[in-house]
Amino acid sequence: MLRYTVRRLLQLVLVLFVLSLLLFIWLRSLPGGPVTALLGERATPEKREELNAVLGLDQPIIVQYFKFLGRVVQGNFGQSTGVSPGTSAVDVFITRFGATVELTVGAMIFGLALGVPLGYMAAKRRGGVLDNGYIVLSLIGIAVPVFFLAFLLKYVFAVKWGLLPPSGRQTPGIEATRVTGLFIVDGLITREWDASWDSVRHLILPWIALGTIPFAVIFRITRASVLEVQGEDFVRTAEAKGLTSRTIRNRHVLRNAMLPVITVTGLLTGLLLTGAVLTEKVFGYPGIGEALYLGFTKKDYPVIQVIILAAAAAFVIINTLVDLTYALVDPRIRAR
Amino acid sequence: MVTTFSRARKQRIDALVNSGDEGSSLLQDAWARLKGSPLFWFGAVIVGLFVVLAIIGPWIAPHDPGAQLLIDQTSRARNSIAPAQDGFPLGGDTQGRDLLSRMIVGARQTLLVGIFATLIGLVGGLILGILAGAFGGWIDTLVMRIVDVMLSIPSLLLAISIGVLFTNPNLTSVIIAVSIPQIPVFARLLRGQMLAQRESDHVLAARALGVKRGPIVFRHMVPNSISPVIVQATLVVATSILDAAALSFLGLGSQDVSQPEWGQMLGEAQGSIDSHPQLAFWPAGAIIVVVLGFTLLGEALREAIDPKNRR
Numbered sequence: 310m311l312r313y314t315v316r317r318l319l320q321l322v323l324v325l326f327v328l329s330l331l332l333f334i335w336l337r338s339l340p341g342g343p344v345t346a347l348l349g350e351r352a353t354p355e356k357r358e359e360l361n362a363v364l365g366l367d368q369p370i371i372v373q374y375f376k377f378l379g380r381v382v383q384g385n386f387g388q389s390t391g392v393s394p395g396t397s398a399v400d401v402f403i404t405r406f407g408a409t410v411e412l413t414v415g416a417m418i419f420g421l422a423l424g425v426p427l428g429y430m431a432a433k434r435r436g437g438v439l440d441n442g443y444i445v446l447s448l449i450g451i452a453v454p455v456f457f458l459a460f461l462l463k464y465v466f467a468v469k470w471g472l473l474p475p476s477g478r479q480t481p482g483i484e485a486t487r488v489t490g491l492f493i494v495d496g497l498i499t500r501e502w503d504a505s506w507d508s509v510r511h512l513i514l515p516w517i518a519l520g521t522i523p524f525a526v527i528f529r530i531t532r533a534s535v536l537e538v539q540g541e542d543f544v545r546t547a548e549a550k551g552l553t554s555r556t557i558r559n560r561h562v563l564r565n566a567m568l569p570v571i572t573v574t575g576l577l578t579g580l581l582l583t584g585a586v587l588t589e590k591v592f593g594y595p596g597i598g599e600a601l602y603l604g605f606t607k608k609d610y611p612v613i614q615v616i617i618l619a620a621a622a623a624f625v626i627i628n629t630l631v632d633l634t635y636a637l638v639d640p641r642i643r644a645r
Numbered sequence: 646m647v648t649t650f651s652r653a654r655k656q657r658i659d660a661l662v663n664s665g666d667e668g669s670s671l672l673q674d675a676w677a678r679l680k681g682s683p684l685f686w687f688g689a690v691i692v693g694l695f696v697v698l699a700i701i702g703p704w705i706a707p708h709d710p711g712a713q714l715l716i717d718q719t720s721r722a723r724n725s726i727a728p729a730q731d732g733f734p735l736g737g738d739t740q741g742r743d744l745l746s747r748m749i750v751g752a753r754q755t756l757l758v759g760i761f762a763t764l765i766g767l768v769g770g771l772i773l774g775i776l777a778g779a780f781g782g783w784i785d786t787l788v789m790r791i792v793d794v795m796l797s798i799p800s801l802l803l804a805i806s807i808g809v810l811f812t813n814p815n816l817t818s819v820i821i822a823v824s825i826p827q828i829p830v831f832a833r834l835l836r837g838q839m840l841a842q843r844e845s846d847h848v849l850a851a852r853a854l855g856v857k858r859g860p861i862v863f864r865h866m867v868p869n870s871i872s873p874v875i876v877q878a879t880l881v882v883a884t885s886i887l888d889a890a891a892l893s894f895l896g897l898g899s900q901d902v903s904q905p906e907w908g909q910m911l912g913e914a915q916g917s918i919d920s921h922p923q924l925a926f927w928p929a930g931a932i933i934v935v936v937l938g939f940t941l942l943g944e945a946l947r948e949a950i951d952p953k954n955r956r
Contacts, residue, residue: 324797452937454887456894457929583801605809621797
């Protein structure tokens with residue numbers, strides 16, 4: 310177990326190193342560049358060179374990379390040049406990270422809370438009206454582009470009916486104490502219930518829009534997996550023993566059917582991150598997805614680097630955790 | 646005693662062989678299951694209609710999709726677009742062009758994006774997957790590390806990263822951006838299948854007979870590993886169309902306005918979504934239906950070739 314974890318962590322370091330090098334070279338081969346983005350197309354050559362020297366972009370790319378690596382080891386990714394000029398890229402990331410965590414974790418809970426029970430019910434009534442209805446629902450969830458669903462929700466519930474706020478993370482003017490950077494949790498800790506509730510109201514539509522991605526996947530995996538486990542001998546044995554249907558469901562069927570669900574939950578992190586870019590743009594939600602989009606339009610190298618490396622690291626770490634969770638659910642793996 | 650027993654057994658076997666029950670191949674079996682699946686027919690009809698529309702679109706479009714025929718009824722200042730009228734059942738778009746004609750002609754470009762993005766991803770994935778699966782050893786390790794790095798970046802982020810490399814995005818750049826994230830998916834799928842084949846009896850038999858590596862790989866391993874890859878390709882057509890639409894939405898889509906494409910139209914419509922939502926609804930609806938069609942088709946194929954469903 311320990312050896313496995315260590316090996317995965319070493320692998321993570323390797324992936325991050327290769328990725329950072331590729332990312333570095335690739336970013337600098339983009340058309341335009343931060344200088345053009347900052348000064349505009351018609352800046353004088355002298356001014357451009359001056360800014361290039363300030364940003365260190367006049368040196369050979371290999372020199373730039375090793376300087377960058379040296380700074381990164383100290384936790385310094387450089388100053389943001391476009392998203393919020395002057396602040397360090399790491400700070401931009403940290404302030405926005407909480408927002409994206411609230412969005413994606415909520416969406417994942419939405420997907421799990423709907424997907425697992427519906428998937429189980431659909432499998433129990435295989436071929437029935439409910440089953441087919443849920444299947445069509447999940448297929449539509451796959452076919453509808455996330456950003457279009459987000460638009461639709463925003464148009465109906467925020468613009469037309471005015472039930473929920475159309476954009477942002479918090480109503481301007483709300484004075485809330487910041488503790489963790491997670492607005493909902495902050496409000497609960499400091500007992501500023503209205504601040505928490507305000508954040509939730511801003512998040513309901515993005516949660517639903519983004520949550521359809523995990524819902525569709527989790528529903529289908531749960532259904533397929535329950536169908537498979539149901540036919541196993543140990544389920545028949547449990548029935549023959551006269552166990553209650555509740556025990557059979559919780560201890561025998563669901564527990565075994567959850568393994569593939571846990572796997573996809575890890576793989577879904579990547580889908581959620583890309584979905585977050587689109588959702589955050591539609592709702593003007595200040596998370597890392599929006600920062601990444603702004604970073605690309607304004608050629609903000611430091612911010613893009615931090616976000617992509619962090620996203621890749623999160624992806625690998627979460628999938629390692631998923632593999633470790635197997636051992637908790639499946640005693641056969643623990644014994645090995 | 647022994648001879649009579651073996652003769653009786655031989656006769657039984659002969660009887661079985663000549664009984665006319667030839668069994669059925671995997672493909673025949675799969676087709677039999679497909680025929681009975683409503684999901685398959687639903688998906689096949691959608692995809693069929695879409696392909697026909699993509700082929701004949703330019704001839705049946707009532708107007709030139711690029712001509713600003715309704716420009717006099719369109720004004721950015723008053724935020725108005727041409728409503729539905731005689732000869733223009735869907736009205737005009739923000740540039741005064743006929744929306745219906747653009748929808749019809751757009752089918753072709755949308756199909757091209759889906760097909761070519763899938764083909765590029767498929768070919769790249771096949772090359773990597775066959776390399777890894779056929780040779781094993783350090784080649785396998787190297788290929789799979791590359792694949793791991795590519796898979797560690799979420800697909801749309803990778804597509805965005807490639808999309809921004811082009812100064813003037815056009816249809817080709819969109820296709821390239823959308824296709825590259827699919828390469829590792831195909832590669833991994835094929836390699837997994839081929840690894841399973843490598844240890845199988847028929848490959849072992851071929852190797853024992855002295856068949857060379859090339860024929861073993863291409864005549865024994867690849868044909869037996871390819872069906873899940875084909876199924877995946879059907880699903881990737883759907884994802885490619887969706888990803889292309891997402892790129893357009895982020896402003897990285899094709900800037901070539903002479904050739905309408907549904908994703909591009911949806912991207913254009915977002916500026917006026919609050920005042921004229923219908924401009925977004927038509928292309929979005931079309932994308933949803935087509936993506937649903939390819940997804941249903943892929944799912945039905947996947948179910949059909951699954952040996953677990955064989956009786």
